[in-house]
Amino acid sequence: MFLLASVAAAVAAAEQPTEFLYKELNVIGGYSRNNGLVGKNRYMLKNSAGFEYFRKFSDQYGDHLTLDLQVRYSYDSAENSKEAHAVEIHNAWLEYKLGLGESLIIGHFDPAFGLEPVVDTHSSLLQTLAMHSLGYTKDWGVGYKTLLGDFDFQIAAQLGSGMPLYYYDHSYMLTTRIATPMQDGQQLGLSFAYGQTLTFEQERTMPAPDLMNEYSEQKKLISLDYQTPLGPFGFKSEIAVGDKEGDSVGGALAEVSYTLPDNQNITLKLQTTYWSDNLKDSRMTDGTIAPVVEYKINNEWSFRTGYFHDFKAMAEKDRVILLQLYYYGL
Amino acid sequence: MALAVIIIAAANAFGAIGCSLNDPDRDIKRLFPNATNYKTDFISIKDTGGQPLADEIQQKLGDKFEPVYETLDVPYAFYTVLKNDKLLGYVHGVNQKGRFGGMQLIITTDPNGVITDFYYQRISSPEAKKFRDPAFAKQFIGLTLADFYRHKPQAEIKDPTEKSNPDFKATIRGIFKNLILMDEFKMNKKFDSVYIETKKQNDSNEVNKNENKDSNTN
Numbered sequence: 001m002f003l004l005a006s007v008a009a010a011v012a013a014a015e016q017p018t019e020f021l022y023k024e025l026n027v028i029g030g031y032s033r034n035n036g037l038v039g040k041n042r043y044m045l046k047n048s049a050g051f052e053y054f055r056k057f058s059d060q061y062g063d064h065l066t067l068d069l070q071v072r073y074s075y076d077s078a079e080n081s082k083e084a085h086a087v088e089i090h091n092a093w094l095e096y097k098l099g100l101g102e103s104l105i106i107g108h109f110d111p112a113f114g115l116e117p118v119v120d121t122h123s124s125l126l127q128t129l130a131m132h133s134l135g136y137t138k139d140w141g142v143g144y145k146t147l148l149g150d151f152d153f154q155i156a157a158q159l160g161s162g163m164p165l166y167y168y169d170h171s172y173m174l175t176t177r178i179a180t181p182m183q184d185g186q187q188l189g190l191s192f193a194y195g196q197t198l199t200f201e202q203e204r205t206m207p208a209p210d211l212m213n214e215y216s217e218q219k220k221l222i223s224l225d226y227q228t229p230l231g232p233f234g235f236k237s238e239i240a241v242g243d244k245e246g247d248s249v250g251g252a253l254a255e256v257s258y259t260l261p262d263n264q265n266i267t268l269k270l271q272t273t274y275w276s277d278n279l280k281d282s283r284m285t286d287g288t289i290a291p292v293v294e295y296k297i298n299n300e301w302s303f304r305t306g307y308f309h310d311f312k313a314m315a316e317k318d319r320v321i322l323l324q325l326y327y328y329g330l
Numbered sequence: 331m332a333l334a335v336i337i338i339a340a341a342n343a344f345g346a347i348g349c350s351l352n353d354p355d356r357d358i359k360r361l362f363p364n365a366t367n368y369k370t371d372f373i374s375i376k377d378t379g380g381q382p383l384a385d386e387i388q389q390k391l392g393d394k395f396e397p398v399y400e401t402l403d404v405p406y407a408f409y410t411v412l413k414n415d416k417l418l419g420y421v422h423g424v425n426q427k428g429r430f431g432g433m434q435l436i437i438t439t440d441p442n443g444v445i446t447d448f449y450y451q452r453i454s455s456p457e458a459k460k461f462r463d464p465a466f467a468k469q470f471i472g473l474t475l476a477d478f479y480r481h482k483p484q485a486e487i488k489d490p491t492e493k494s495n496p497d498f499k500a501t502i503r504g505i506f507k508n509l510i511l512m513d514e515f516k517m518n519k520k521f522d523s524v525y526i527e528t529k530k531q532n533d534s535n536e537v538n539k540n541e542n543k544d545s546n547t548n
Binding site: 018020056058060061062063097099100101102103147152181182184185229231232233234259261264265267296298299329330 | 352353355356358359365366367368369370371372397398401403404405410412414415427429430431432450451452453454455456458462
């Protein structure tokens with residue numbers, strides 16, 4: 001109630017708002033050694049189109065409220081006509097400022113866990129460990145951010161459902177992250193996650209996806225993340241360990257990036273990820289190494305291609321080449 | 331299988347915005363300890379004055395815009411720093427092409443456009459440490475756009491590195507551009523009179539030089 005009243009007051013008091021409406025288009029596909037042409041739901045690589053609406057509300061005392069809504073329509077030709085169309089809500093949040101360095105957030109946003117809330121995975125082929133550790137990158141709920149002396153602190157209480165707004169079997173997820181301030185491109189973060197999450201067969205918001213399991217899965221996780229520039233290179237890493245339904249789980253990620261000095265539209269990235277759903281059973285491990293080339297055609301269009309080589313796999317090892325054309329512009 | 335978890339994740343809201351602060355609240359608190367809040371404005375050259383404004387800025391800068399980092403439609407983030415409703419100053423950052431990728435140069439000014447702080451939010455360079463040395467950054471404090479128009483820092487501030495002169499030159503250019511944008515968008519072209527006066531002087535020097543050259547040739 002307090003948040004809603006504050007939001008209403010901030011909107012009413014706002015001067016001319018700052019707002020943007022970005023359009024977005026994602027065309028993606030590739031070839032898998034095991035499955036031939038890919039680009040369908042098997043890899044959750046869906047072609048999509050959407051928008052992002054971003055708005056800040058301010059008055060003579062400064063910014064008070066920020067709104068972000070990012071929605072995509074996706075079409076999956078592998079599904080039947082009823083299931084093929086989907087709406088994906090990515091960002092859908094309101095952030096109300098309680099003071100300088102202190103704010104409340106409500107909606108669909110990043111859990112306070114690992115690298116995901118602090119790195120720009122803006123439609124990138126390379127992601128963080130979030131899909132392995134929590135099972136999703138964003139969730140519905142409320143959060144709080146503040147500055148604790150020399151540290152950044154955030155906490156979130158969310159539904160544990162990921163993309164759909166869905167509550168079932170007492171699911172919830174509590175996350176918290178404390179980090180050194182980003183200084184000279186360096187940051188070290190420590191996070192904890194505790195809760196029960198849901199797993200779905202489809203990655204979408206509407207129509208409501210089908211539950212993969214008829215129960216929520218208990219998770220207790222701890223994560224350490226670090227990013228720093230290394231001379232002309234960028235470096236990111238993340239380690240997470242914990243317990244999922246009584247099994248010890250854990251994994252790590254390391255990524256190096258390099259922008260070509262003589263053609264700065266081109267960035268080369270190399271990422272390796274390792275994740276085990278049972279640290280005592282080597283068959284329950286995924287490991288992938290992926291070199292990626294990103295080419296910025298102009299300020300709005302990007303082309304990315306990557307080769308994903310499994311060196312460990314819970315199911316069958318695969319080798320995949322992906323190609324992506326992405327538009328994001330006003 | 332491992333690849334099944336690749337999804338196209340959500341975008342960051344600032345995906346297409348030129349050089350916003352990484353952590354605005356903490357940064358503003360550090361740069362202006364008395365601040366109670368700040369106001370963020372996103373301003374693009376395209377929306378404000380389009381190509382004529384871009385031409386004007388390039389003329390003042392004495393250089394062309396770089397096609398990757400300096401497109402007209404990129405909104406720049408300006409932070410107006412407040413103590414209650416009183417203006418304390420401004421924070422603004424620009425992207426600048428460096429030898430090993432984009433640099434992000436942040437400056438803070440008081441309400442009169444005098445630089446009160448400068449730092450690199452991002453720099454990829456084998457000699458990044460020398461650029462980040464406070465002794466180097468300190469040399470920009472107290473300068474205004476008028477000094478850049480008069481080429482004072484360009485002549486007086488020395489390159490702190492041995493092998494990264496292109497990044498040093500890029501830093502000077504980036505700060506110069508940053509101040510021009512601040513003057514255009516936030517200070518109502520306060521320093522235009524200095525630009526016009528300096529330009530007249532330079533033009534007249536050029537004419538004198540050419541006349542001397544002609545008389546020597548004859």
